Amino acid sequence: MGFLQIQFINLLAILVIIASSKSSLSATPPNFPIALKPNCTDHCGNTSIPYPFGTTEDCSQSDDFFVTCNKKLHPPKLFLWDSNIEIIDIKLDGQLRVLQFIASDCYHRNGTRASYKEPWIWFSTFTVNNTANKFTVIGCDTYGSIYGQRFDRYYMTGCTAYCYEKDDLIEGSCTGSGCCWTSIPKEVSTVNLTLSSYYNFSYVWDFNNCSYAFLAEESAFTFSPENMTNLRNVEELPMVVDWAIGNGTCEEAQMNPSSYACKSRNSSCYNKTDNGHGYRCSCWEGYQGNPYLIDGCQDVDECKDPSLNICEKRCVNTPGGFYCACPKGYHGDGRKGGQGCIHGESLTFKLTAGISLGVIVLLLIACWLHLELKRRRQTKMRQMFFLQNGGMLLREKISRREGSSDTTTIFSEFELHKATNNFDNNMIIGKGGFGIVYKGCLPHNRIIAIKKSKEIDLDQIEQFINEVIILSQINHRNVVKLLGFCLETQVPLLVYEFINNGTLFEHIHNEAKARFLSWETRLKIAAETANVLAYLHSTASTSIIHRDVKSANILLDHTLTAKVSDFGASRLVPSDQTQLSTLMHGTLGYLDPEYMQTNQLTEKSDVYSFGVVLVELLTGKKVLSFDRPEEERGLANLFLFVMKEDRLFEILEENVMREGNKKEVMKVVMVAKSCLHLKGDERPCMKEVAMELEGLMLGEKHPWGQTGHNEEVKGLLLEGELSGAINVGDDNSTSIGFDSEKDHIMLPIRGGR
Ligand SMILES: *[C@@H]1O[C@H](CO)[C@@H](O)[C@H](O)[C@H]1NC(C)=O
Numbered sequence: 001m002g003f004l005q006i007q008f009i010n011l012l013a014i015l016v017i018i019a020s021s022k023s024s025l026s027a028t029p030p031n032f033p034i035a036l037k038p039n040c041t042d043h044c045g046n047t048s049i050p051y052p053f054g055t056t057e058d059c060s061q062s063d064d065f066f067v068t069c070n071k072k073l074h075p076p077k078l079f080l081w082d083s084n085i086e087i088i089d090i091k092l093d094g095q096l097r098v099l100q101f102i103a104s105d106c107y108h109r110n111g112t113r114a115s116y117k118e119p120w121i122w123f124s125t126f127t128v129n130n131t132a133n134k135f136t137v138i139g140c141d142t143y144g145s146i147y148g149q150r151f152d153r154y155y156m157t158g159c160t161a162y163c164y165e166k167d168d169l170i171e172g173s174c175t176g177s178g179c180c181w182t183s184i185p186k187e188v189s190t191v192n193l194t195l196s197s198y199y200n201f202s203y204v205w206d207f208n209n210c211s212y213a214f215l216a217e218e219s220a221f222t223f224s225p226e227n228m229t230n231l232r233n234v235e236e237l238p239m240v241v242d243w244a245i246g247n248g249t250c251e252e253a254q255m256n257p258s259s260y261a262c263k264s265r266n267s268s269c270y271n272k273t274d275n276g277h278g279y280r281c282s283c284w285e286g287y288q289g290n291p292y293l294i295d296g297c298q299d300v301d302e303c304k305d306p307s308l309n310i311c312e313k314r315c316v317n318t319p320g321g322f323y324c325a326c327p328k329g330y331h332g333d334g335r336k337g338g339q340g341c342i343h344g345e346s347l348t349f350k351l352t353a354g355i356s357l358g359v360i361v362l363l364l365i366a367c368w369l370h371l372e373l374k375r376r377r378q379t380k381m382r383q384m385f386f387l388q389n390g391g392m393l394l395r396e397k398i399s400r401r402e403g404s405s406d407t408t409t410i411f412s413e414f415e416l417h418k419a420t421n422n423f424d425n426n427m428i429i430g431k432g433g434f435g436i437v438y439k440g441c442l443p444h445n446r447i448i449a450i451k452k453s454k455e456i457d458l459d460q461i462e463q464f465i466n467e468v469i470i471l472s473q474i475n476h477r478n479v480v481k482l483l484g485f486c487l488e489t490q491v492p493l494l495v496y497e498f499i500n501n502g503t504l505f506e507h508i509h510n511e512a513k514a515r516f517l518s519w520e521t522r523l524k525i526a527a528e529t530a531n532v533l534a535y536l537h538s539t540a541s542t543s544i545i546h547r548d549v550k551s552a553n554i555l556l557d558h559t560l561t562a563k564v565s566d567f568g569a570s571r572l573v574p575s576d577q578t579q580l581s582t583l584m585h586g587t588l589g590y591l592d593p594e595y596m597q598t599n600q601l602t603e604k605s606d607v608y609s610f611g612v613v614l615v616e617l618l619t620g621k622k623v624l625s626f627d628r629p630e631e632e633r634g635l636a637n638l639f640l641f642v643m644k645e646d647r648l649f650e651i652l653e654e655n656v657m658r659e660g661n662k663k664e665v666m667k668v669v670m671v672a673k674s675c676l677h678l679k680g681d682e683r684p685c686m687k688e689v690a691m692e693l694e695g696l697m698l699g700e701k702h703p704w705g706q707t708g709h710n711e712e713v714k715g716l717l718l719e720g721e722l723s724g725a726i727n728v729g730d731d732n733s734t735s736i737g738f739d740s741e742k743d744h745i746m747l748p749i750r751g752g753r
Pocket residue numbers: 037038039
């Protein structure tokens with residue numbers, strides 16, 4: 001409310017200033033510089049010399065304003081130019097007073113003239129003030145005249161004063177009896193006075209033997225009968241002369257700023273009113289000082305002026321004005337003659353306060369409405385995305401299988417935003433063709449990985465849902481677990497458990513890490529991966545084809561346990577269908593050549609890709625390398641080529657060579673070779689591969705695998721199994737001991753139709 005009060009006081013101040021501008025401000029004695037420079041004499045005796053007047057050429061505005069101070073006289077006297085015209089007062093509003101000699105004409109008793117004085121005065125550019133001065137003639141046998149020049153024209157006027165006896169004279173009346181007066185025309189610049197007598201005072205000599213005439217300030221002379229005689233002792237009387245700058249108008253002067261005389265800020269120019277040429281300057285209302293000097297006009301502190309003591313409580317000075325203020329809780333104009341200060345808030349104040357309060361309340365309501373609408377819109381959007389992303393279908397399917405799906409959670413957008421610090425760039429842990437993977441942290445320090453896919457095709461929504469459902473049901477220690485998902489965003493978000501030790505790809509191809517990847521670990525990883533794939537392929541009603549098996553999709557945890565990930569490309573194949581034609585998908589180097597040719601997707605494609613991973617584990621070489629000759633660029637080709645040439649041991653990885661039992665290594669090599677068979681039908685199925693590798697791994701762990709006497713037998717056994725596997729082909733009946741799917745899921749895969 002403080003702001004409102006200030007506004008209100010300002011309003012009041014404006015009103016007061018408007019009102020006060022009519023009241024005249026009496027001038028206080030000047031306490032500001034009046035001369036142009038410190039060196040310029042600003043007074044002569046008791047007479048001040050304000051600029052544009054000055055006693056030297058540098059100190060005066062022009063020759064017109066040059067004055068002389070005669071300090072030899074006592075007291076010193078000021079004279080206009082170097083004449084004998086004595087100046088007694090200079091006013092900044094355009095007048096100055098000079099002393100003017102009185103004309104006199106005296107006679108002897110015998111009728112002869114005793115003395116005669118006929119003074120005259122001449123001003124070049126100044127003019128005699130025609131309203132302040134009167135031409136007065138005194139005498140009982142007299143007529144006096146005044147004449148001279150009005151610029152380049154002439155004038156003459158006068159009057160007659162007569163009386164018979166002393167009693168004819170009237171105190172204070174100058175109407176012809178012993179005294180007469182007349183006005184003079186304007187623009188008078190020279191004054192000559194003459195006096196004449198009709199009868200040489202022969203009839204009135206006993207009480208009046210002299211005539212007098214003068215042009216003087218009206219207020220300086222009031223007629224009294226005694227003046228018939230006592231005027232003899234007076235030599236001079238004051239006369240008012242008008243001065244102005246130059247001889248043009250304000251507009252003409254302003255065209256030449258260097259010579260323009262109104263130098264001060266807060267000053268203005270006005271034409272000399274109808275008595276001669278030139279212009280004058282004046283300070284604005286509320287300012288005082290010398291408008292002819294730079295910064296000559298200063299603010300008048302009206303509050304210090306006792307004659308303006310009109311405020312009841314408090315007077316506040318402002319530049320160019322002032323206002324009366326009332327204390328807090330009072331209103332009114334605060335002036336003594338006016339309203340004064342009245343207790344209580346004014347109507348205007350109440351009105352302003354009321355309106356302001358109303359506006360504030362309205363604003364608050366608008367704000368609240370805006371936020372509420374925004375919140376609703378966001379909720380609606382979330383719901384829309386949820387539906388669009390198949391939320392209902394998912395929820396329904398999940399609720400139907402309540403018993404089996406235990407841990408899949410539907411996350412809210414808010415939770416995931418919080419977990420990833422609003423999807424901060426620092427939280428990105430992976431980027432690729434599929435989208436972006438963020439690391440997130442749920443409450444209780446549960447670390448998760450959030451996959452934000454690329455925008456999803458609306459037609460694939462149902463398929464996406466099926467995949468989510470499948471993944472949410474795979475509960476295998478070697479598959480990255482899907483913890484939940486979020487459908488409230490435009491792009492569905494998948495939430496996985498966070499695997500902290502990188503990908504198999506890194507461990508194989510980063511030299512520092514590869515050294516720690518022992519033969520035993522390699523075998524273990526291979527067996528675990530094979531196990532997972534076998535599990536996926538062998539679910540009861542549908543089998544899941546991963547379609548993108550590669551070392552970069554196998555994650556490792558801190559115990560180097562394999563976790564297969566990225567089921568983004570995976571397809572479900574109903575059990576009554578052994579193959580499926582789809583658009584080609586996969587990673588170059590791992591892609592099944594048969595699938596490439598026929599576009600027919602079968603489980604055997606995964607077997608081929610796994611074979612490549614196996615070779616990668618065995619050799620530590622890149623799957624695709626352009627450093628190798630063209631036919632050996634693909635690792636699979638290179639592998640098969642060196643096998644044929646019997647140079648296999650040239651390309652095996654160091655750890656494998658050093659630590660691996662030669663026979664075991666050969667077994668794995670044979671498994672890899674069978675997986676890489678060009679014809680899918682001739683590759684073993686995943687289950688067989690998994691069993692073979694698992695067997696080898698157990699053999700590796702148990703000392704009998706290394707002791708000599710059983711080696712032969714076991715080798716034969718394995719060889720037999722292996723060749724059997726190669727020849728048998730598909731066999732779904734073998735159970736590896738995983739829980740299989742309970743539900744049958746219909747599959748609307750476009751590619752399949
Ligand atoms: C005043 O006049 C004296 C002598 O004429 C000169 O030395 C001095 O600089 C002047 N001061 C100013 C402020 O003009």
